[in-house]
Amino acid sequence: MRHTLDIYRRLILVQIRSQLQYRVSFLLDTLATGFQVFISFITLALILQRFDGIGGWTLSEVAFLYGMVEVAFGTMDMLFSGFDPANFGRQVRQGAFDQLLLRPISATLQVFGSQFIIRRVGRIAQGLAVLTFAIVSLNLNWTPAKLVYLPIVIASLVCFFGGLFMIGATITFWTVDSIEVINIFTYGGSEMMSYPMHIYPDWVRRFFTYILPAIFLNYAPALYFLGKPDPLGLPPFAAFLAPVAGIATLLAALAFWQYGMRHYQSTGT
Amino acid sequence: MRLFFELFKRAFQRALTYRAASIAGLMTNFFFGLLRAAVIMALYGSRTDVSGISIQDAITFTGITQAILSFLNIFGSYDVMNSVSSGEIATDLLKPYSYFAFWMARDFGNAINQLLLRGLPLILTYAVFFHITLPNTLAQWLALAVALMLAWAVSFSWRFLVNLSAFWSPEARGIGRLAFGLTMFLSGFMMPLRFFPDWFVALCNLTPFPSIINTVIEVYLGVLGGPELIRALLSQAFWLVLLFVICQLVMRAGVRKLVIQGG
Numbered sequence: 197m198r199h200t201l202d203i204y205r206r207l208i209l210v211q212i213r214s215q216l217q218y219r220v221s222f223l224l225d226t227l228a229t230g231f232q233v234f235i236s237f238i239t240l241a242l243i244l245q246r247f248d249g250i251g252g253w254t255l256s257e258v259a260f261l262y263g264m265v266e267v268a269f270g271t272m273d274m275l276f277s278g279f280d281p282a283n284f285g286r287q288v289r290q291g292a293f294d295q296l297l298l299r300p301i302s303a304t305l306q307v308f309g310s311q312f313i314i315r316r317v318g319r320i321a322q323g324l325a326v327l328t329f330a331i332v333s334l335n336l337n338w339t340p341a342k343l344v345y346l347p348i349v350i351a352s353l354v355c356f357f358g359g360l361f362m363i364g365a366t367i368t369f370w371t372v373d374s375i376e377v378i379n380i381f382t383y384g385g386s387e388m389m390s391y392p393m394h395i396y397p398d399w400v401r402r403f404f405t406y407i408l409p410a411i412f413l414n415y416a417p418a419l420y421f422l423g424k425p426d427p428l429g430l431p432p433f434a435a436f437l438a439p440v441a442g443i444a445t446l447l448a449a450l451a452f453w454q455y456g457m458r459h460y461q462s463t464g465t
Numbered sequence: 466m467r468l469f470f471e472l473f474k475r476a477f478q479r480a481l482t483y484r485a486a487s488i489a490g491l492m493t494n495f496f497f498g499l500l501r502a503a504v505i506m507a508l509y510g511s512r513t514d515v516s517g518i519s520i521q522d523a524i525t526f527t528g529i530t531q532a533i534l535s536f537l538n539i540f541g542s543y544d545v546m547n548s549v550s551s552g553e554i555a556t557d558l559l560k561p562y563s564y565f566a567f568w569m570a571r572d573f574g575n576a577i578n579q580l581l582l583r584g585l586p587l588i589l590t591y592a593v594f595f596h597i598t599l600p601n602t603l604a605q606w607l608a609l610a611v612a613l614m615l616a617w618a619v620s621f622s623w624r625f626l627v628n629l630s631a632f633w634s635p636e637a638r639g640i641g642r643l644a645f646g647l648t649m650f651l652s653g654f655m656m657p658l659r660f661f662p663d664w665f666v667a668l669c670n671l672t673p674f675p676s677i678i679n680t681v682i683e684v685y686l687g688v689l690g691g692p693e694l695i696r697a698l699l700s701q702a703f704w705l706v707l708l709f710v711i712c713q714l715v716m717r718a719g720v721r722k723l724v725i726q727g728g
Contacts, residue, residue, distance in 0.1 A: 224639030231643060235650040243508075243660040246515055251507035377489040380496045388500050395507035400499065 207309025215314050230318030251395040256333040262390040263327025268353030269386045270319030277311035281364030281378045288368050294462050349417045352442030356413050359449035366456035389414040394427045409441035498531035516659040522686045525598040528591035532584035536576050537620045541645030545628035572621050612684040615701035619676045622708035632719030653679030673704035
């Protein structure tokens with residue numbers, strides 16, 4: 197285990213050093229990464245002056261959902277960038293993945309350590325800014341339980357999104373190229389989870405409840421934190437299923453990934 | 466002109482080759498459209514009209530923007546940048562035609578392909594799921610065609626200009642990401658500009674970005690009266706000419722400065 201961690205640390209350090217080589221470009225990149233996501237929130241804030249709210253939720257309440265998702269997705273996108281389907285698909289196509297299989301350490305570990313995109317801190321930072329805005333303006337009734345549960349929900353979201361990236365990466369073993377459809381679950385999933393779930397058509401919500409347990413990772417916990425009534429009639433314990441849903445998704449993804457590796461056939465390039 | 470046509474044909478054929486990818490892209494665009502339509506409906510609630518835009522128009526807006534986003538390359542393109550950093554530009558510059566026209570022809574081929582093979586099916590899919598607004602006179606359809614072409618040309622010139630930053634900076638991608646983020650924000654891609662506060666719209670109108678999306682949307686929805694419509698199209702043309710001139714100037718300065726790394 198210590199050996200594994202040591203190798204992971206070394207792989208990541210190489211990444212960090214190389215990305216910090218061009219400082220100006222790194223700063224610009226970081227700024228840009230935060231900016232792109234930030235504008236969708238600013239847009240909502242600007243247009244809400246002409247509307248009363250969104251599906252009965254105020255800007256601050258949506259900011260809570262949005263901030264949680266952004267912090268978690270940004271963190272995941274940094275830790276799991278090696279599994280980013282677009283990036284990993286290229287590795288498979290060009291045969292770079294074959295090289296990893298030849299080395300005497302776990303290929304999973306190597307993929308983990310193959311990318312660590314630091315500019316994602318831009319996204320995490322703007323997510324934190326939005327989340328802080330939400331928490332400050334909402335006057336949530338903080339209890340010790342809520343204080344403990346908040347970081348747990350964020351960690352569960354990281355696991356959940358990480359699992360989606362791993363599933364996407366695994367699919368590229370068969371499709372060779374990254375297919376854009378995966379974006380529906382990764383980027384589409386995170387976009388969807390930034391708004392209250394009751395605004396979506398039933399079939400979309402059912403998919404993101406029963407097939408992918410997204411609803412338990414953001415919407416249900418948010419109802420608990422914000423003290424809002426549940427229009428969907430989920431059982432009361434649904435708010436506390438976040439860790440179960442997050443870890444289950446990640447474990448299922450890992451199993452699928454292992455299965456994919458066993459059946460991997462190189463492209464020969 | 467013949468050359469333009471040939472380059473255009475090549476780009477079109479290349480895109481046709483990847484049909485599976487096109488279908489996957491279509492599904493993705495449609496799904497994002499669904500999410501955006503759900504947000505619009507939740508915003509409208511029980512209202513039927515906001516700032517002169519009916520709910521049906523607003524839902525149509527999400528369909529149109531999803532349909533033309535790849536036609537206009539809203540998320541940006543980095544081709545010229547890549548060819549500068551790979552050194553490919555050295556051979557391209559030797560070729561006996563304008564560098565700007567060379568990329569423009571390629572971009573046009575891709576754009577038309579995206580419009581026909583992605584935009585059109587997407588709108589048709591939308592029409593199955595939602596009640597969408599359609600332009601109802603021939604004049605409106607013609608105005609739409611003109612607005613679309615101008616929008617593409619403005620978008621291309623802007624992207625080309627951003628890409629030229631690669632002449633000065635070895636890692637221009639960050640600049641690109643910021644610039645293309647700005648395009649999404651100020652063009653009316655996220656939401657119709659009419660929903661925004663007036664001061665914000667005034668700010669947007671000082672930039673070429675509304676010419677890329679918002680004009681097309683307003684022409685399509687038919688919310689512009691005769692003189693307003695002419696003014697909107699002229700404003701697109703103005704930004705196109707301005708960006709074209711700036712591109713030429715920057716290009717000239719850039720080529721003088723360009724150092725090709727060997728290899």
